[in-house]
Amino acid sequence: MRVGLVCPYAWDVPGGVRSHVADLAVALQAHGHDVSVLAPVEDAETLPPWVVDGGRPIAVRYNGSIARLSIGVSATRKVRGWIRSGDFDVLHVHEPVAPSLSLLALWAARGPIVATWHSSHDRSRILSAGYAVAQTAMEKVRGRIAVSEEARRTLVTHVGGDAVLIPNGVRVSAFASRERLPGVDPARPALLFLGRVDEPRKGLAVLLASLPTIVEAVPDVQVLIAGPGSADDSLAELPEEVRARITVLGRISDEDKVRALRSVDVYVAPHTGGESFGIVLVEALAAQAAVVASDLPAFRRVLDDGACGMLFPNQDEQGLADQVVLALGDAGLRARMVAAGDARVRIFDWDRVVDDVIAVYDSVRLPEEKVTEDLRGQIVGRLSRSGRGGGG
């Protein structure tokens, strides 16, 4: 299949949507599809061959931050040229309401069109006058994808209709580091907590409440706490012999996160809610950590009902302590969980997620159907076309 992807934000600037589009493009190519990505580009020198320069981005205030977008006559012309010459079987635009190449592409094309909604927008923006203008373009989208439950909810409640949920894939290979984090004693059993320490839903309080029991059973345990925020208050309430075994790492880089997961015996995910996919667990499994997690539905699903990680009843510190003590005392059990996790994690890889995206392409498209230029609303285009006797 020939797929045209449109990224509304500058290709040179790191960002969620941009890396989603890049990962998707690579995964589609790995499945044998032809991909062309249209994106605003600052520096055309470093582009991969499958990215097409959609024009220089300009910095505009949009959706609460400064976004780098391409707009105007020259961007419109580039989009039309790209669609005319692309001969695409499917056009897949990302963040369709972003006032950039995505919206322009929707305007200029007709045929099998798919759109992915990434961020949640507030109601006022979607119902603004600008959106009414975009409505006609939006109606051409045959298949809508949302990457998160929040994005889907925005769409369903404010725009109406439905969307299918296809979460981001995880680049499993990016978590396959062999390095250890300095400062973790390899001779002592180690536990790790990751996440905002002052966000109750990440569940640090549950872990802290279980520590006295764990320390009693495994006296030489070391506990690493990594994540932004201040936990001084909750730590101060702990008994001295427990506090002495805790190392607070603060905010750490993505590389150090992988190293930390590598260096410990057990990764504890005591989250009490708010996890719709359990991406944290997928990353932990990809880094080959043994996992002890609360039994949230998303966690249960990622861990295959406990086959590749241990579950405890949500918010039950005694249950958490029991599972951790069990895991720390049994290296064979940990190795079995890691091995099972290694196989499990592949279904969350981009390589797999892309199957669902391809299924969406198949569901909106008739055999032999192509994306064509839409000349409605284009007085000049219409005239030039009729001048050539309707040919194209």
Added chain:
Amino acid sequence: MSGAWLLVIAAVVLLAVFGLYLSMTAGRIDHLHRRIDTTQLALDSHLLRRSAVSTELATSLLLDPASSLLLAEAAHQARTSVDADAQERTQAESALTATLGAVLTPEDVDEVLDSPEGPLMLAELAAACRRVQLSRTFLNDAVRACRQLRSQRIAAAFRLAGHTPWPQSWEMDDTVPEGLISRDIPRMGTSNERPASWDAGPDE
């Protein structure tokens, strides 16, 4: 005198603007109807694929005889209902969904996966089931958008949709069988080889 002329000009301009609005709205409705037709055709083809693979599975002797018989019967009903009215069709397709769910429990799927031709057949069935689900979602989405526009007062008063019938949503049970979700079904039509660029990442 000039006042009357101004009034006439204003009326003409207003009429022109109103006419343009009507023509644009009629265009939007027309386009939404075409979107409905396309997604309906896509859904039809995936439903047909699903019943075809179901028949194939039922006649393959990979399932026990009782399951095979049930599945063959349900798939046949679904296939022969193609020319029936929408209600009869959706009932037959929902019945096929229910039968697939009943005969493809995780245990049954394990059994089928053990046979040489099983994995490919289940892969095709899983792909068809998923595509039915997706195209039905997209069809109903288009139907909703079209109804919303057609029920606007002006669109209704001026009959901008012409004689096109009121669009109907497609109500059926499209649940993918439990066994096809919880088991690791191989994939079809894709190569498992990754290009070298995968691991390096596109941007690093």
